[in-house]
Amino acid sequence: MRLLFPISSKDTSLVEQKVIVQLRNPFKTFSFQVTFFASFIIISALLISVLGITSYYIVNQEVVDQTISSRRLLLDEINKQLDLQLQSVEYDSLVLASNPKLINYLQQSEDSFERVGQNSDMIDLLSRLSYVKEGIHSVQLYAKDTSVNIHIGGNGVYDDRLLTKSVWFNDIKDADYCWVGTHTIEVGSYPAGDRTVVSFARKVLSASGKQVGVLVVNVKMPFIQKIASSSATDVNRFILDTRGRLIAQFYGGPDNPASYASMMNKLAAILDQPGSEHSAIANLGEKSLVIWNKQERTLWVTMDIIPWKDITKGSRRIENIILAAAVLCILLAIIMAYLLSRQFVVPIRKLIHTMNVMKIGKLNVQIANDYHNEFGHLNENFNQMTTRIDTLMLQVNEQNRRKREAEIQILQEQINPHFLYNTLDMMNWHAIESGAHDISRMLSLLGKMLRIGLSSGATFIPVGKEIEHLQCYMELQKIRYRQNVAFSISVPEEMMHYYTPKLIIQPFVENSLLHGLHSRNEGIVRISGWEEEQTIYFSIEDNGVGMDPGAALPRRDHNGIRNVHERIQLYFGERYGVDIDSEPDKGTTIRLSLPKILTEAPLITEGENDDQGGNRG
Numbered sequence: 001m002r003l004l005f006p007i008s009s010k011d012t013s014l015v016e017q018k019v020i021v022q023l024r025n026p027f028k029t030f031s032f033q034v035t036f037f038a039s040f041i042i043i044s045a046l047l048i049s050v051l052g053i054t055s056y057y058i059v060n061q062e063v064v065d066q067t068i069s070s071r072r073l074l075l076d077e078i079n080k081q082l083d084l085q086l087q088s089v090e091y092d093s094l095v096l097a098s099n100p101k102l103i104n105y106l107q108q109s110e111d112s113f114e115r116v117g118q119n120s121d122m123i124d125l126l127s128r129l130s131y132v133k134e135g136i137h138s139v140q141l142y143a144k145d146t147s148v149n150i151h152i153g154g155n156g157v158y159d160d161r162l163l164t165k166s167v168w169f170n171d172i173k174d175a176d177y178c179w180v181g182t183h184t185i186e187v188g189s190y191p192a193g194d195r196t197v198v199s200f201a202r203k204v205l206s207a208s209g210k211q212v213g214v215l216v217v218n219v220k221m222p223f224i225q226k227i228a229s230s231s232a233t234d235v236n237r238f239i240l241d242t243r244g245r246l247i248a249q250f251y252g253g254p255d256n257p258a259s260y261a262s263m264m265n266k267l268a269a270i271l272d273q274p275g276s277e278h279s280a281i282a283n284l285g286e287k288s289l290v291i292w293n294k295q296e297r298t299l300w301v302t303m304d305i306i307p308w309k310d311i312t313k314g315s316r317r318i319e320n321i322i323l324a325a326a327v328l329c330i331l332l333a334i335i336m337a338y339l340l341s342r343q344f345v346v347p348i349r350k351l352i353h354t355m356n357v358m359k360i361g362k363l364n365v366q367i368a369n370d371y372h373n374e375f376g377h378l379n380e381n382f383n384q385m386t387t388r389i390d391t392l393m394l395q396v397n398e399q400n401r402r403k404r405e406a407e408i409q410i411l412q413e414q415i416n417p418h419f420l421y422n423t424l425d426m427m428n429w430h431a432i433e434s435g436a437h438d439i440s441r442m443l444s445l446l447g448k449m450l451r452i453g454l455s456s457g458a459t460f461i462p463v464g465k466e467i468e469h470l471q472c473y474m475e476l477q478k479i480r481y482r483q484n485v486a487f488s489i490s491v492p493e494e495m496m497h498y499y500t501p502k503l504i505i506q507p508f509v510e511n512s513l514l515h516g517l518h519s520r521n522e523g524i525v526r527i528s529g530w531e532e533e534q535t536i537y538f539s540i541e542d543n544g545v546g547m548d549p550g551a552a553l554p555r556r557d558h559n560g561i562r563n564v565h566e567r568i569q570l571y572f573g574e575r576y577g578v579d580i581d582s583e584p585d586k587g588t589t590i591r592l593s594l595p596k597i598l599t600e601a602p603l604i605t606e607g608e609n610d611d612q613g614g615n616r617g
Helices: 009-024 032-097 100-107 113-132 169-173 221-228 260-271 313-359 374-434 437-457 463-481 506-516 559-572 606-611
Strands: 136-143 150-152 155-159 177-184 196-205 211-220 236-240 246-251 278-281 288-294 301-307 460-462 485-490 499-501 523-532 535-542 577-583 587-595
Touching: 032 113, 032 136, 032 177, 032 196, 032 211, 032 221, 032 288, 032 301, 032 313, 100 113, 100 136, 100 196, 100 211, 113 136, 113 150, 113 155, 136 196, 169 177, 169 196, 196 221, 211 221, 221 236, 221 246, 313 374, 374 437, 374 559, 437 463, 460 463, 463 485, 463 499, 463 506, 463 523, 499 559, 506 523, 506 535, 506 559, 506 587, 559 577, 559 587
Parallel strands: 136 155, 177 246, 485 523
Antiparallel strands: 136 211, 150 155, 177 196, 196 211, 236 246, 236 301, 278 288, 288 301, 460 499, 523 535, 535 587, 577 587
């Protein structure tokens, strides 16, 4: 399929650039309502999200801190109760191991009459402790050179060679007493499933300090569990000895407990942390909180491993509440943003609608303004602007009417001088032929004046041409007044290239001659020019009779002077024009002010002059 209007790579590049500009500054691309609405929603969503996340984090951290605090208190209480029972077992074993009958029994040979006679008494002595103490499972006495084990249930006397086969023999071998972790009793007769115990072993020493046997007190595992498993419904709890070896393990969760052997190295590293009794770790299969407490006397450690999900179970409910509240707040923010954006956009749309009405030419429109804020200020300024524009349009129409009348008048004035110029030229040749040289000179000067006055219909002429026209006029007047009037022209050469409306100085010189110096035998007329910033000035000064200040420019009846003043203000505005300063018997000074014009510019209206001013070119 052929594309009739393929898109060039240049067009594609322009489109991409436009999209990039839109993305960089959406405030210049999208409507105010869309921009305000989106910005309000984004900012509100960010604030609500930050507040929600922060609240959830604080609540979650508080739950964790409360869990740590309560667990530490619980473990401390468990350790205290456990230590009381351990001390009781240790004390009972010490009393039993110090019993003279037991020591005497162990010092006799196995087949001696006295020892055989004491077997039943010894069984009773050992069994009495397990009967009296709730948590005692059995008491075993390991004696040397015993070939026959005598026991009732688990209580009895056994050959100490059986002891050497146990995994904890090395512990008691190097110590006077020790605790043995969870294990299964391999000697004696017990009901099925009743062999798991925690044991305390103590050497039995003679009066001379010689080891004569080993006394082992076995503690029931359910008894230890009863103490240590308090509030352990959702935790994995370990009891460790001073070397980090497992004494007992309890688990209250629904899943199979993780074995201590699989976590031993990781937990050992945690216990080595100085000054800490809790840690959050994620490398135990799932993130968990590990809390422990160490007994002051035995240095045993009771440790809880709590799954993180169980700790934050309550926090998840709070999380859902915070999430629901955040969603509700965002919905309210959307509604609020929509209502606010509408309130902001309504006055703007009214203003745009009114501007569109102005575009079709209805300039006298007004906006009903009941706002007292920035919108009110904007509407008020717009109403003032439309009123000003309407007034300016009326002024422009009036100026255009006056301009057309002035152009018609100038055209009429130019027709007659054109006829006179041709006539004067013919008369000049007749005067030359007749030898009337003064008349010829006057006709030549008058012809130059008419030529400059016509200027091929131009409205503006250079200042140099204006001065040349003035010089011709003054030379004519010198011939007329026979040197009774002195003329002085002082205009800098730099001003000669500026443009000015033609024939604006001569009417004032003529006025000085006709009204200021007509009753005097002699006089002087000075013409000077200068420039300041973007304005040029001409001054016409005479020492004639002057005039009453009450007869200033607004009341004069000299058509030529009034015509010059109106032309200047018509071209350049009210900032420029003619100023007259006159006193009786002291003379008159007239000042003309015009803008600097470097080219033969078109006519400039008052509104344009007020805005532009300065150098034209």
